[in-house]
Amino acid sequence: MKGYGFYKYGGIEAMQEIEIPDPEAGEGEILVKVKYASINRLDLLVRSGYHGLKLEMPHFPGTDVVGEVINTGKNVNGIGKGDLVVANTLFGCGKCSRCSSGHESLCPDWKVIGLHTNGSYANIVKVPASAVLPTPSGYSIEELSAMPLSLSVSWRAISLASEQRGKTLVVRGASGNVGIYSIMLARAMEMNVIALTRNPDKAALLESIGADRVILTTEGEDAVIKEVKEAGGADLIIEVSGSTLGYSVRMAKEGGIIALFGTIGGTESAVNIPSLYLKSTTIAGMHNADKSDLSKALTFAKENGIKPKIAKVFPISDVKEAQAAFESSKYFGKILLRH
Ligand SMILES: [Zn+2]
Incomplete structure (x- = not known):
């Protein structure tokens, strides 16, 4: 070899x-x-x-x-x-x-x-x-x-929500490959997709693959939270940064779920505990996908014309x-x- x-x-x-x-x-x-x-x-x-x-x-x-x-x-x-x-x-x-x-x-x-x-x-x-x-x-x-x-992990994260249609998904690191697949899958599931990226050059590309709204994280987390809340809050958040977990907890709406599987931004984050439990938020850690996730994701991608x-x-x-x-x-x- x-x-x-x-x-x-x-x-x-x-x-x-x-x-x-x-x-x-x-x-x-x-x-x-x-x-x-x-x-x-x-x-x-x-x-x-x-x-x-x-x-x-x-x-x-x-x-x-x-x-x-x-x-x-x-x-x-x-x-x-x-x-x-x-x-x-x-x-x-x-x-x-x-x-x-x-x-x-x-x-x-x-x-x-x-x-x-x-x-x-x-x-x-x-x-x-x-x-x-x-x-x-x-x-x-x-x-x-x-x-x-990237596809199977995105599928698994989105599958943490019991229903997708009409729900709001916030994708951190949206310009990365998990972000891109998550947006394409969520769009096909008729979710409302908010893409967060620090890169202004990627905004139009993110919209072209299905993001309803792109928010630049360079605006600062308080501004990002405000915009997400004005859009009704997040039912599901793909949290790949790690260090922004505390902010993701704040933007989740009642019963929201945070799919946590990355530490690109760091391994520590302060979380306001009442903001977590008073909204019955779930933080769902995951590190990878099962073969069944890959199988379902490939089938769904094919049926919905999703190309890498x-x-x-x-x-x-x-x-x-x-x-x-x-x-x-x-x-x-x-x-x-x-x-
Ligand atoms: Zn085993």
């Missing part, structure tokens, strides 16, 4: 071309040959040694895995060589009650492709057969390679430039790496 990865944690300079022997598919595992990797923020966190991560080196990041099965291990049923598959980005132990009931993200031993295991920055990826779905029709491999993580926004495809040899482009936030949509 070959691709780009790192031998030690660091910045972009740590990324280098690597070729090592192909992995062997163990019991219940398959090997998938991929044509594309997509860049997610997680790749940069892994490269820099996220939360004291101890990985076997070298390591290949790359969480989105879509491709052709080229080998299967023992006890793999229903999947064979030549099949095209898309992997959920998270998988569990496969043995516990959470895994057997389809809640892998609650498995005490959950793992994420490209984080705990080698991912699609290598051209061959080993994954459990239980983590994959057949690729849906109607999308190219390039398009599908831009979908699993692909900003640029770089040859994987330009991985450093591509990661720098991702960090610069100048693009709108997914950045792919082509093997």
Whole structure:
């Protein structure tokens, strides 16, 4: 297997071309040959040694895995060589009650492709057969390679609300890929969508994919809260910043839900407790999606004509430039790496 990865944690300079022997598919595992990797923020966190991560080196990041099965291990049923598959980005132990009931993200031993295991920055990826779905029709491999993580997480966050139609969704970090998919899904569900971004250049793009209103966070959080409240308050808030949790609590309306799954802005936030319980607000932590979320999200996306926004495809040899482009936030949509 070959691709780009790192031998030690660091910045972009740590990324280098690597070729090592192909992995062997163990019991219940398959090997998938991929044509594309997509860049997610997680790749940069892994490269820099996220939360004291101890990985076997070298390591290949790359969480989105879509491709052709080229080998299967023992006890793999229903999947064979030549099949095209898309992997959920998270998988569990496969043995516990959470895994057997389809809640892998609650498995005490959950793992994420490209984080705990080698991912699609290598051209061959080993994954459990239980983590994959057949690729849906109607999308190219390039398009599908831009979908699993951002789409499934967006779907799960929006699914935290018991009903969507007519409800107001506030999306923080709206110009990021979870933000973009969340807006497209919510629009198709007839939600009222308020997109929050710090980037004025992205406002028109956010409206073009379905945001009813775009609020610039550079106006200050008090101004943002005022505008959201004037719009009736938020039924559901996608909170990826972390440090703004306290403000999200203030903009939630009665019975509102905050889907909390990011710390882009920081890991601490002061929350006014009465503002939380007097409105019966729910803060729902989540860290990833289950395979069932990915399956439902792909079906919904296809039925509603939702296509991924692909900003640029770089040859994987330009991985450093591509990661720098991702960090610069100048693009709108997914950045792919082509093997
Ligand atoms: Zn498990």
